[in-house]
Amino acid sequence: MKESSETSSTSKRQLRKPKSNNGCRTCRLRRVKCDETPITCKRCIASGFKCDGYDTERLSYKRNPTKVTAPAEYYFRTLLPDKTTDERRSFNYFHSFTVPMMNGWFDHRVWNRLVLQMAQSEPAVCHAIVAVSALQEVSESCGLAILPEDISDRTHRFALYQYSRSLKYLTVRMGSNDPHVRNTVLVCCILFIVFELLRGNYDQAILHLQNGMHVLGAGKFDYHALYQAHPALERNVEDSLAAALVHLDLQSAHFGASNTHTQLDLALLEDRGGCWPKPVEFESLQDAWVMRDRIFLQFCMFSALCETLSEADITADFATLSTEQKKQQIQLLNFAHALDALEQTCIQRGAMSEKDRGSLELLRMHHMGVSVITDSCLIKSPKVIFRIYSERFDKVVDLAEQITARFLDRRRAAGPRLTLLMETGILGPMCLVIDKCQNVAIAQRALRVMESWPHREGLWDSTLASNVASGRIMNIQEDADTAI
Template sequence: MKPQMHAATALPQGANATGTLNIDYLLSLILCLPGLDSDERRCLQFFEHNTIPMLVGEPAVCHAVVALSAFHEDYERSIKALKSKPDHRHHHFALEQYNRSMAMLRRRIQSNDPQVRGITLMCCITFIILELLEGDYTNAFAHLQQGLNILKTQSAKHALTTERILAKAFLQLNTPRAYWNGPDVVVTGHPPKGSVREVTYEVTPIHSIVEAKERLRVLMNNIFHLQSLCNIFFRGEQDPHLNTLTLSAKQTALHHDLTDFTLDLKSFISSHKSNTAWTLRETRSVDVILTHVATLTSMLGCSLDTTELGYDNFLPEFKRINDLCERIIATFVTEYGSYENLPTMVTDIGVLPSLFWCCVRCRDTETRERALQLLKVWPHREGFYDSYLIVNICRGLIDLEDEGRDDEGFIPREYRVHTHMIEVAEDRRSMIIRYVMAGGEGGEQERAVVLE
């Protein structure tokens, strides 16, 4: 992803006489790489048939991709800031490309070309990732919302293939956004009202990893939706459609859906093992899905529990999350050769949300501490999740609850945090934890924490 510099007298293989890379040549090399799974080939083919033509014919997309590449290189440099001085010229170039893309996109939007929607969505996705690399959640959320607004203006059955694929990417980004309350760096333990909308869940057969991911993504979205409804109800907000009976019915229906998905996933895994061996990346993809299943199981099981004590019954799931995440990280280390070479930015959801959940909701000291250590071994981003920020949030919440831990290691209900909201200072040197204990005794309290 990083732009590479080459001497003028030594063009890279696949470049023409003008120094321009031959995209078809490079893609043919990439698609022949050993170990590519079906998901990776599908994404590369989408890149070949959709993104590349836009790069050639659409300056707005071209400059957006150049800006993203430059920001990514700048982000990688900043990770090693202690070893080298920041390159302000490089950052200025990235901003210049970003601004050129925005200006050209504004002019392009004025046309009546039916391709404009897809071009705008492609730019929005690129801008979101770009802003996340910059740590600017306000702009990232603004671009995400603009993309969602565009998708609302046309039904899925009338959308072009490119738009349908991009719509899935927006759903993937929007689901975890529920835990960021508003456009600022404010992290909440319960998604607020309207942050996640229910999506139609279809029970489709699982014949591939990508089909399993798509089915689970919708299910995950709907479980987050239930959480937001429970949060509204327990806060005492007036809503005639919300009561214990309706919420319990939704919980039961989702539990049935999650159980069916788990059984179908197990059948798929068993049938695949009997035919061919998994590649390293396929194994990792399956482990990520299993991690999310374990996370959603405890999340759904305790969605109506205001005591926080119910999570103690899900200790096996929390331990499984740790085991799977450790295995996932190990596959990355195997692939990249060392911890130092691990990627610093991953656009898909991986280990961070589940380890975050384990640290916050598991009160077993050993399991909780292990999850925290796993968060520390690999500093990186997964979409909106930043491991540095998550580690500090978890440390603050754990310290809060440990103050009430008794001699036997048990944390009583009144010392367990039920809801929390974290506001990070603009300079990212400190944060405020606003929290309510299980049972609501004491009302909302707050504590200032210095970020390490």
């Protein structure tokens, strides 16, 4: 009798159909069985619900979740009640891994709060987050900064599907009269930029960046106004969003892809020569970060002008050029004083964390690098630059080595390796040092710093940057050999 009962129970288990994961989104949200009728399920129609259709792509259930301390599943079920298990899982990864990565150098409001808050009310933002997270997890697992597109891979298809859903929701949202819709568009632009960078689609990333700058309302930056204010602020959008986009645009200027930088010329310098920098004060590291970008923007325009001038041109207009150089030197000095004052204030308040110390050190390295290049920008002789400025370039690389070593040690203790940031760290400064120092030994040290840590800093990719830098070092060596 017992054997008969066990046989019956086994037969029932064998006859029971396996649970289907292919139901429509509405039935899965309601936790009812879907009849899986194509396009629109009959159960939704019969119950008076709108059928939201089916997910054309889903993640593989064979994938093991990443072993991390992350919020429990019920937390994301409450936070994102209308999202699928796959979407909540990817959002969890973004929350637990991507956000800490984006805040590797500084704690940015965009990643700490804004993006996560908007994801709860803006479907376009939520699906963009899921798309980025899905690709980034693959990138981390295979150790590749750029993922070659593989449509046969389920995760790639899932990410592209989420990306297309985000675009669809964003198109509808842009038809709204809501005055806050610009913030939604700008957040999506930033996430789309990250998504395309992970895929290695630089042209598309730049296009999203330029569209974001257009929505921001940033025309050509007024060079002289940069002595007084950051060009991204006071544009009726969230300040941190504007600053993040302008920072990426600044990076794009290095690659000749920015539409916002004024083509500086001598006439423009002479036209408004009365604009001088004023002393500044920082209430926070975020203030210092914004001020650093103001200096970077101006430095980028002025140094680009100096690059185009011959020694004879510089001699002919030395008074105008040296006056502008002096203004930038004063602005850099003001920055250094404000940074020192901020550090003292933080120490007195007992509010200086280890991460804050690292952020201050990074800002000082940026300041040191820009200062030495500003001081030498009117000198055309490689021999003179080598003789006068080698020691200062060497100190910049010393600081970069220390920052990188401590930063990587801290990140190893905190969790997985850091490969994706949207903030300038060491790559841009090291490339500038290699390009300007005229010293092979120093340039090779800077290259080793870049190669010691494969990662991305916004538009800067360490592998590509190192390859370009290697070519530049060969040119420096050839020039040195020729001079001998």
